[in-house]
Amino acid sequence: MALTREQIAMRVAQELQDGFYVNLGIGIPTLAANYVSTDIEVMLQSENGLLGMGPYPTEDQVDPDMINAGKETVTAVKGASIFSSAESFAMIRGGHVDLTVLGAFEVDQNGNIASYMIPGKLVKGMGGAMDLVAGAPNIIVTMTHADKHGNSKLLESCTLPLTGVNCIKKVITDLAVLDIRDGAFHLLETAPGISVEEVQAKTKGKLIVSDSVREMQFN
Amino acid sequence: MALTREQIAMRVAQELQDGFYVNLGIGIPTLAANYVSTDIEVMLQSENGLLGMGPYPTEDQVDPDMINAGKETVTAVKGASIFSSAESFAMIRGGHVDLTVLGAFEVDQNGNIASYMIPGKLVKGMGGAMDLVAGAPNIIVTMTHADKHGNSKLLESCTLPLTGVNCIKKVITDLAVLDIRDGAFHLLETAPGISVEEVQAKTKGKLIVSDSVREMQFN
Amino acid sequence: MAGFNKVVTNYADAMNGLEDGMTVISGGFGLCGIPEGLIAQIKEMGVKDLTFVSNNCGVDDFGLGVLLENKQIKKMISSYVGENALFEKQFLSGELEVELTPQGTLAEKMRAGGAGIPAFYTATGYGTPVAEGKETREFNGRHYVLEEAITADFAIIRAWKADKMGNLIYRDTAMNFNPMAATAGKITVAEVEEIVEVGELEPTHIHTPGIYVNRVIKGNFEKRIEKLTLSR
Amino acid sequence: MAGFNKVVTNYADAMNGLEDGMTVISGGFGLCGIPEGLIAQIKEMGVKDLTFVSNNCGVDDFGLGVLLENKQIKKMISSYVGENALFEKQFLSGELEVELTPQGTLAEKMRAGGAGIPAFYTATGYGTPVAEGKETREFNGRHYVLEEAITADFAIIRAWKADKMGNLIYRDTAMNFNPMAATAGKITVAEVEEIVEVGELEPTHIHTPGIYVNRVIKGNFEKRIEKLTLSR
Secondary structure, eight states: OOOOHHHHHHHHHTTOOTTOEEEEOTTHHHHHGGGOOTTSOOEEEETTTEEEEOOOOOTTTOOTTOBOTTSBBOOEEEEEEEOOHHHHHHHHHTTOSSEEEEOOSEEETTSOEEOSOOTTSOOOOOTTHHHHHHHOSSEEEEOOSBOTTSOBSEESSOOSOOSBSSOOOEEEOSSEEEEEETTEEEEEEEOTTOOHHHHHHTOOSOEEEEEEEEEOOOO | OOOOHHHHHHHHHTTOOTTEEEEEOTTHHHHHGGGOOTTSOEEEEETTTEEEEOOOOOTTTOOTTOBOTTSBBOOEEEEEEEOOHHHHHHHHHTTOSSEEEEOOSEEETTSOEEOSOOTTSOOOOOTTHHHHHHHOSSEEEEOOSBOTTSOBSEESSOOSOOSBSSOOOEEEOSSEEEEEETTEEEEEEEOTTOOHHHHHHTOOSOEEEEEEEEEOOOO | OGGGOOBOSSHHHHTTTOOTTOEEEEOOBTTBTOOHHHHHHHHHHTOOSEEEEOSOOOBTTBTTHHHHHTTOEEEEEESOOOSOHHHHHHHHTTSSEEEEOOHHHHHHHHHHHHTTOOEEEESTTTTSGGGTTSOEEEETTEEEEEEEOOOEEEEEEEEEEEETTOOEEOOGGGOTTHHHHHHSEEEEEEEEEEEEOTTOSOGGGOSBOGGGOSEEEEOOOOOOOSBOOOOO | OGGGOOBOSSHHHHTTTOOTTOEEEEOOBTTBTOOHHHHHHHHHHTOOSEEEEOSOOOBTTBTTHHHHHTTOEEEEEESOOOSOHHHHHHHHTTSSEEEEOOHHHHHHHHHHHHTTOOEEEESTTTTSGGGTTSOEEEETTEEEEEEEOOOEEEEEEEEEEEETTOOEEOOGGGOTTHHHHHHSEEEEEEEEEEEEOTTOSOGGGOSBOGGGOSEEEEOOOOOOOSBOOOOO
């Protein structure tokens, strides 16, 4: 079975290591924060200018001056710092954020990503995504493996306008976990009940299946 | 009589206007702070990272963490702000400081200034001078009109390595006040007892003497 | 305090000098930290053909959206403009020009504008539509795009506390783009929640030194929340 | 707190990894705001052929001067080096290489290094020896020089207060170059006057977020005054 959004988020959460500063994009990446192991500590960076983002507020805690990059009301954890957007992107552009997780429309075997624009539809803007993919040393894309028509989103070459080039290192989809290196997707893990063949069928870009492919583990 | 250092500083102080943010270089410019009219308020910028520099401290007030760009112990006035050197030079480079006054070895009729390096002598460094002359919209040089051998320091073209080009608008010396524009020094004021002829004799660059030259006024 | 008293007491004085065709940088991220009263005053003045530099363009009936509604904006330089049906309509009809700029590049362009840096290189946008027509260049084996600074005739910002000299402190994430915006306006106007006496703000806590600020006005803020999210 | 506890309790741990030939950025302006104990530790370690990036080079027997004395510095990148007879001697004898950089350009090069900006344009130094061999370029009728970013293997800085996560607050003008230096080291070590509990520092008062800081050590500072000037 393909993973649910929550299951993808659970698998993404496994990528977070103790002591990581992490930027989680809107959608599934943000959900991952709910599944971080209690054995580790991570600090969440929100690119509007907050390092140490906490949970959503209770009704008493709601403060219009305290929001995240998705414009949602949030709280700050102990040890948080708050700064300008220029400082925030200095942090991002300078490669100080250990891991960025974000969604995408397409990713290709060279690590290119398209995530902000579908020609013919209204362009809403890239927000901070272009800075994030150009800045973080380690970037994971999370998305469904194929679109609702069954077309692969893991391509030989992105067809949509790019958000960034040669920057995506890993993809976590509802079907699989794959590394991107040397011009190919490398299959590392399959979702429970998903065969290697199904992943192969739904991956349009070059796919290398190693001997050590394993099934995703959930606690 | 040529002006004393204190008299030059008094004349420099007349250039400060109410509401000006001012950077005063080491030496005579710093002395000018003592002669600012009590009718006006100015804020002194010190390029290490202090806006609102106050007088030297009393013995009780001395704090090694509170110094100016000359590395002297100072105080901060009410309304002061303290920031990093990057922020300080953003302020300077961005043209936010209304007036900079600094010393020089030479100035020429095109507004070039040489102030940091005498070849053959040890180079101690330009500190913030190059940023200041490149940044301030209004820059006054104050120095003696001639060196101790009687050689003019107001030249057709600077002979020493430059600190900045086309940036000096006004020169206040022990003999005169001169504007620099259109490739010439324009004599505006002479020191009490100094003749126009003496200024002419001691100015090597192109000097234009207007009809309205007047004697410096001191209160 | 004659020389450094920047407090103005009415919005007409606060925005005095704003004319048709001018460029305005606005602080704020979404509806957070926006100068509500200054935006209302611009609507009141009715000046037209403005270019706005702001990360977002408000929503239909709040923030910069009210100036769109009033057809006062000719061009937006923003990173994300997706919360606004009116925006979409004016953009598709060609009434509104839009220059999409990555958020970090936008923040840095404002900072550069205020800091006297005419242009800088960034890896952001290399190989994407953002780099089209721009110079690219390699440093140490990586590719970068040359981006130019932004300055404006006016910068309008919101702060929490100001003293009369224009020293500013921001509150929480309402800081966002306001500090950079403050540095990049020929005339910078700060609308604040509270004006305190000179000397009350600790010098090392000041986020924006008064040298960047020309006018300060005390505002009353609705502080509308764009997405109320609560913990379960 | 396993993951974010950056406190180390001895200087050997603080400077662990520093090797011959490395580049070190140091905060401080003159003798103000310098990481005294970290400098002493570098002397203790005896590592050689270091390149130091620091606005100044201390005095003969204090600050970075002690590393000059011990012949550990191969090259200085500084804006002003004039308080130091030893410096003069080593420079004139050719033992010491010096790259003079305008103070504001030096500060911005460090900031750029930390902020992922490989190069920027500045008017500072145009037409002077500083621009020799560098690209120059016109923007809007003014001339500018292209300056490249600086990063380093280590950054050593001094702060006033730190929490265990490495969030830092500076005291008065001891801030100076420390915030930019903090961003530009592969490993950044902060020597501080006081270590407080996480949560004690107000988020909007933090000058350097902990993300930039790898190690924190509590120091004892002499805080020598370079020029004692008193009001009359």
